[in-house]
Amino acid sequence: MAGRKTVELEVYLDLLSQPCRAIHIFLNCNKIPHKVKTVAIRKGENRTPEYTKLNPMQKVPVMVDNDFVLTESDAILKYLATKYDVPGNWYPRHPERRARVDEYTAWHHTNTRPHAAKVFLMEVLLPHMTGQPADPLKVERALADLSDTLEKLENMFLKRQPFLCGDDISLADLLAMCELMQPLGGGRDILKDRPKLLSWKSRVQSALGDSFDKAHTVLYSLRDRSKAKL
Amino acid sequence: MALEIYLDLFSQPCRSVYIFAKKNNISFDFMKVSLLEGEQYGEEFGKINMIRKAPAIRDGDFCLAESIAIMKYLAEKYQTSDHWYPADLQKRARVNEYLSWQHMGIRMHGSKMFWLRLLIPKIMGVEVPKDKMDGALEDLEGSLKLIEEKFIGDKPFIAGDQISLADLVAIVEIMQPVGSGLDVFEGRPKLSAWRDRVQAEIGKELFDEAHRGILASQEMVKNMDSSKMQVFKPKILRFFL
Numbered sequence: 001m002a003g004r005k006t007v008e009l010e011v012y013l014d015l016l017s018q019p020c021r022a023i024h025i026f027l028n029c030n031k032i033p034h035k036v037k038t039v040a041i042r043k044g045e046n047r048t049p050e051y052t053k054l055n056p057m058q059k060v061p062v063m064v065d066n067d068f069v070l071t072e073s074d075a076i077l078k079y080l081a082t083k084y085d086v087p088g089n090w091y092p093r094h095p096e097r098r099a100r101v102d103e104y105t106a107w108h109h110t111n112t113r114p115h116a117a118k119v120f121l122m123e124v125l126l127p128h129m130t131g132q133p134a135d136p137l138k139v140e141r142a143l144a145d146l147s148d149t150l151e152k153l154e155n156m157f158l159k160r161q162p163f164l165c166g167d168d169i170s171l172a173d174l175l176a177m178c179e180l181m182q183p184l185g186g187g188r189d190i191l192k193d194r195p196k197l198l199s200w201k202s203r204v205q206s207a208l209g210d211s212f213d214k215a216h217t218v219l220y221s222l223r224d225r226s227k228a229k230l
Numbered sequence: 231m232a233l234e235i236y237l238d239l240f241s242q243p244c245r246s247v248y249i250f251a252k253k254n255n256i257s258f259d260f261m262k263v264s265l266l267e268g269e270q271y272g273e274e275f276g277k278i279n280m281i282r283k284a285p286a287i288r289d290g291d292f293c294l295a296e297s298i299a300i301m302k303y304l305a306e307k308y309q310t311s312d313h314w315y316p317a318d319l320q321k322r323a324r325v326n327e328y329l330s331w332q333h334m335g336i337r338m339h340g341s342k343m344f345w346l347r348l349l350i351p352k353i354m355g356v357e358v359p360k361d362k363m364d365g366a367l368e369d370l371e372g373s374l375k376l377i378e379e380k381f382i383g384d385k386p387f388i389a390g391d392q393i394s395l396a397d398l399v400a401i402v403e404i405m406q407p408v409g410s411g412l413d414v415f416e417g418r419p420k421l422s423a424w425r426d427r428v429q430a431e432i433g434k435e436l437f438d439e440a441h442r443g444i445l446a447s448q449e450m451v452k453n454m455d456s457s458k459m460q461v462f463k464p465k466i467l468r469f470f471l
Contacts, residue, residue, distance in 0.1 A: 056380060068323075082322075095303060096303075099294050099302065102303070103295055106296035106298045
């Protein structure tokens with residue numbers, strides 16, 4: 001049939017959101033045809049009646065594949081890795097290697113994600129929303145929790161291997177990296193004094209190519225604005 | 231060497247793994263871990279599991295933590311019935327969606343309620359301030375509402391017509407505040423009906439067996455030696471108070 005091929009896969013993303021960036025990178029890196037619909041949370045675009053109908057929880061990311069609506073980046077990435085013909089390292093088929101990725105992605109929810117997000121929340125989001133300066137005690141506590149997580153990443157997951165779940169990049173590294181980039185929005189480089197994590201980061205960036213920087217453009221602008229204020 | 235599963239049935243994710251393994255007739259050695267006595271911080275346990283959490287498994291040389299990863303691994307290895315973790319891409323995605331959401335969506339709130347109502351008063355010797363308790367209750371109620379309306383909806387189970395890992399993981403978390411004396415099913419007929427279906431699928435005997443400990447919590451905590459639990463004080467101050 002002649003004519004334009006319709007893109008059936010749509011993703012609703014706000015690139016200031018860490019899990020959204022992970023999906024953006026995954027789709028681009030693997031050249032999966034898709035359409036991005038931007039949702040600017042800071043402008044309340046997630047609270048419109050339309051968006052709420054799509055996702056009553058008013059969160060991003062959301063994936064729509066034909067009529068199939070899916071939330072939760074963890075679930076979305078595993079869906080995409082299974083449905084499309086992507087290299088096997090992302091979400092390995094071998095049960096033990098797959099289990100390692102599942103183990104990290106579970107742990108991620110209560111460790112990497114909340115702890116990195118909280119630093120950004122305390123330093124950037126809350127001050128922006130309230131007009132009050134950041135609470136130094138709360139920032140300190142958030143940084144302590146994050147430091148704890150970074151140590152675990154170094155000593156547990158990255159102890160004897162180049163990537164979080166083995167010899168090659170997987171969904172785990174993608175999700176973790178996007179979370180750990182977030183505090184940069186406030187001008188804070190949390191990895192700068194951690195050589196082990198810095199070398200892991202450069203391996204991850206290398207594997208992702210320019211899809212990494214493309215996804216982080218908005219965050220980099222925010223960082224530049226934050227730095228200009230200091 | 232037999233499959234070893236390290237469990238403390240006071241922990242919700244331990245219960246889901248226990249129920250899953252028993253229900254599917256997976257033979258294993260039950261390795262008891264007492265989390266409230268800090269056994270997960272010991273040297274032995276560190277060899278099994280660097281993450282130092284329960285549940286954990288040791289399958290030959292392969293060690294694994296995180297209940298969700300464990301159950302998916304066991305489902306694959308023992309080729310359990312498809313409905314637990316469907317091969318169908320969309321059904322599987324629905325299960326994964328719930329399993330992802332629930333970490334912060336309900337687990338955190340249900341656990342917190344258990345700590346606030348039972349463990350903190352015991353360890354700290356004081357009741358939790360009312361505003362903290364009210365806040366936690368509000369969070370829990372919000373989660374239960376989402377589970378009822380968004381995840382279950384008008385389906386018999388979270389992923390559709392049949393029980394899956396999603397329902398199993400959900401029910402054990404929801405039972406945690408129940409163990410602290412809070413009847414979360416009261417006034418929630420939809421949630422109660424879902425619970426009845428889940429219990430029926432699991433089997434009342436197995437369900438009750440797995441929950442015997444947690445449902446006797448109020449009595450058990452009363453009799454615990456709080457001096458052994460002081461190691462949790464810093465965590466309590468940080469997270470809850």
